[in-house]
Amino acid sequence: MARKDIQLDHEVILSLVGAQSSVLDLGCGNGDLLYLLIKEKKVHGQGIEIDEQAIYKCVAKGLNVFHGDIDTGLAEFSDKSFDYVVLNQSMQQIIHVDKVLIDALRVGKQVIVGFPNFAYYKARLQLFFKGKTPVTGLLPYQWYETPNLHFLSISDFRDYCRSKGINIERRICIGEKRRVAILPNLFAQTGIFLISK
Amino acid sequence: MNKEKKIIKNDNVGIVQAQTFSFDSLKLESGEKLGPVTLVYETYGVLNQEKTNAILIVHALSGDAHAAGAHEGQDDPGCTPPYRIGGYATLGWWDAFIGPGKAFDTDKYFVICSNILGGCKGSTGPSSINPKTNKPYALDFPLIGINDIVNAQKHLIDHLGIDKLLSVVGGSMGGQQVLSWLVNHPNRIHSAVPIATTIRHSPQQIAFNEVGRQAIMADAHWKSGNYYDGPAPSKGLAVARMIGHITYMSDSSMAEKFGRQRKESNEPFKFTADFEVEGYLRYRGDNFVKRFDANSYLYITKAMDNFDASAGRPFCDRLRGVKAKVLVISFKSDWLYPAYQSKEIIKGCKLAGVQTTYCEVDSTYGHDAFLLEVEEETHLISHFLKKIFYDYEVTGVYGA
Numbered sequence: 083m084a085r086k087d088i089q090l091d092h093e094v095i096l097s098l099v100g101a102q103s104s105v106l107d108l109g110c111g112n113g114d115l116l117y118l119l120i121k122e123k124k125v126h127g128q129g130i131e132i133d134e135q136a137i138y139k140c141v142a143k144g145l146n147v148f149h150g151d152i153d154t155g156l157a158e159f160s161d162k163s164f165d166y167v168v169l170n171q172s173m174q175q176i177i178h179v180d181k182v183l184i185d186a187l188r189v190g191k192q193v194i195v196g197f198p199n200f201a202y203y204k205a206r207l208q209l210f211f212k213g214k215t216p217v218t219g220l221l222p223y224q225w226y227e228t229p230n231l232h233f234l235s236i237s238d239f240r241d242y243c244r245s246k247g248i249n250i251e252r253r254i255c256i257g258e259k260r261r262v263a264i265l266p267n268l269f270a271q272t273g274i275f276l277i278s279k
Numbered sequence: 280m281n282k283e284k285k286i287i288k289n290d291n292v293g294i295v296q297a298q299t300f301s302f303d304s305l306k307l308e309s310g311e312k313l314g315p316v317t318l319v320y321e322t323y324g325v326l327n328q329e330k331t332n333a334i335l336i337v338h339a340l341s342g343d344a345h346a347a348g349a350h351e352g353q354d355d356p357g358c359t360p361p362y363r364i365g366g367y368a369t370l371g372w373w374d375a376f377i378g379p380g381k382a383f384d385t386d387k388y389f390v391i392c393s394n395i396l397g398g399c400k401g402s403t404g405p406s407s408i409n410p411k412t413n414k415p416y417a418l419d420f421p422l423i424g425i426n427d428i429v430n431a432q433k434h435l436i437d438h439l440g441i442d443k444l445l446s447v448v449g450g451s452m453g454g455q456q457v458l459s460w461l462v463n464h465p466n467r468i469h470s471a472v473p474i475a476t477t478i479r480h481s482p483q484q485i486a487f488n489e490v491g492r493q494a495i496m497a498d499a500h501w502k503s504g505n506y507y508d509g510p511a512p513s514k515g516l517a518v519a520r521m522i523g524h525i526t527y528m529s530d531s532s533m534a535e536k537f538g539r540q541r542k543e544s545n546e547p548f549k550f551t552a553d554f555e556v557e558g559y560l561r562y563r564g565d566n567f568v569k570r571f572d573a574n575s576y577l578y579i580t581k582a583m584d585n586f587d588a589s590a591g592r593p594f595c596d597r598l599r600g601v602k603a604k605v606l607v608i609s610f611k612s613d614w615l616y617p618a619y620q621s622k623e624i625i626k627g628c629k630l631a632g633v634q635t636t637y638c639e640v641d642s643t644y645g646h647d648a649f650l651l652e653v654e655e656e657t658h659l660i661s662h663f664l665k666k667i668f669y670d671y672e673v674t675g676v677y678g679a
Contacts, residue, residue, distance in 0.1 A: 087677060088677065114677055116673075117673050117675070117677055118677055120672050120673045121672075121673055121677075124672075127672075128634075134638065134639070134640070134641055137638050138638075138655070138658055138659070140636075141636060141638070141658065141659055141662045141663065142658070142662050142674075142675060143673050143674060143675040144662065144665075144666040144671060144672060144673045144674045144675070145636075145673060146604075146634050146635060146636050147636050147637075148625060148629075148635070148636070148637045149637050149638045149639050150622070150625075150637070150639075158625075158626045158629045158630065159629055159630070160630055163632065
C-alpha cells in the first residue's frame, strides 16, 4: 500500500487514533478508513453504513459492519464502549446531527468529526461572484441532488462546540493537498476535530 | 442477476450418501430422557487433519439432512424446482450454496448437515419406533425444544471428533438453532450465521403455526396422532403447508409469480383452483404430505414457538464473554421473520461487544429469500468464513 494513495483526511485521522484502540466508524462507506486504521494501528473496528452495496465491499475487506442508519444505530451501544467514534464526511448527511453528536460523545471516549468547510474560499467566490450555490471538490453536488442536509463552516463547528460545552482537543484543517494553518476557515477544504465531553 | 442460472450451476458435490449415528440417551430440557436417539446426516468435503474446517448447516422446518448433491438413483416426487432439475435426482435443499467454489466451498471446508431430532427423514421423531412398545411413538414422543435439537447435534459433533466448529449456519428455524449454539455452546463454535430468524417467536409467528397445527388436528385421519397404521392426515398437513407457503412469500413475489393468471380447467366443481396461485398452493401442499409426517410438523412447530434464545433475560446478558464472531442476515420483504427481529439480535451483540456484521438484503422474495438470494448471501458468507478460517482482521486493498 503506497502512502501517497491514502486520502489526506484519512491520514489525519490515522494520526489522531491511538494504537490498539477501539473505533466505531459512523457512515463508514466502503470501509477504507476502517481498513487503514486496522492495518496500521491494529484497532478493533466496527462500522455502521446505510448503503447495501457498501456493506458488501466492507465484508469483502473483512470488516465488521452493521447495515443501518446512523440516527438510530448509535442508541443501542452502552456508554464509552469505544475509544473513538468517527464521523468522517457523514455528519452533514445526518438528520438529527445534534442528537447524534451527543450520543457519539456518550458512546465514544473521544469523537473525531471530519466535514467539508462551506466557507472554503472557492465556495465563497462562487457564491459571491456567480451568485450560485457552490460546487467544489468536496461539495461536488448540484443543489437538487446533494445528500448533504447541513452546510457548515469550520467556525460554525467551533462555535457549536463552545456553546455545548464540548472540548475541542485537536483541530486539523486541510486543503486539497496539505494541512492549512493560516486562516483555516478561508483556506481549508476540510475540518477535522477531535472532541470530547 | 439471473437467479435461475445460478441455481442450475452444475458444480455440485455429486452423488452423496446419508449416514446414521445413534447414541443411547438424550436428557431433554423438560427433564425427560429420550433414547436411543438416531440422527441421519450427510457430509460434503473433507475434514482436515486438525479438524478445524467443519461447518454445521442446520435446516429449517421442512428441511432435512440432504442439503447438497444428489442421492444415487433416487427421484423424489415431493421435491419441486428449483431443487429438482429435469429428470435428475433430487438436489439438496441448499445445493446452490454448498459445493466447490460456492459459499460453503467444499474444496476448503467440511460441511455437515443432520436431520433434526423430531424430524421424519431418518432421525428419531414421533414416527420412529418406540422401543418400549415396538410401535411408532406418535404422541408418546416427548415435547422437544430447539435446545434439545442442538444438544443432539452436539452428540454428533463429538462423535465426529470435532472440538470446535468453524461455523454454524442456518435460516429460519435453522437460525433459531444457530442462536441456541451461540448462547448455550459458545466455546464449541468460532462463528455463527443466523439468517432470517429471531430470538423468540412473535404472537404473529405463533399464530400462523397454531393454524397449521389446528388444520392437522382437525383432520379426521389424525386420530390423536395414532394414524401410522392407516391413512395419514394428509388434508390437514397440506393445508398447514399451504399456510406456510403464503407466509414464505411476499405480496410482490406472489404478484410477480402468479398475477391473477387463471388456470385452464374443465372441472364442473364451483370451487376449483381457478387462479395460478391456488393451483400452486395445492400442488405444494399435496407434494409436502408425500415427504413429511404430520406429527413431526406438530412437534417441530411447537419447538419453534417455545424457543427463546434470551431465556427470559436480556439477550445481551446471554452473549457476554462470547468470543464467536457473528454474521446476521435479514431480507427486506420478509414479513414472517421481519428485519426488526434480526436487529434485536444485533442489539444484543452490540451491548455484549460481540464482533458482528449485519446486512439487510434488498430482496422481494419474502422469507424464501434465504434459499434464493444466492449471489448476495454467497458474497457475505464466503468472505465471512474466509476471515474466520484464516483468522485475519482485514484483507484486500485500500481504496478498492
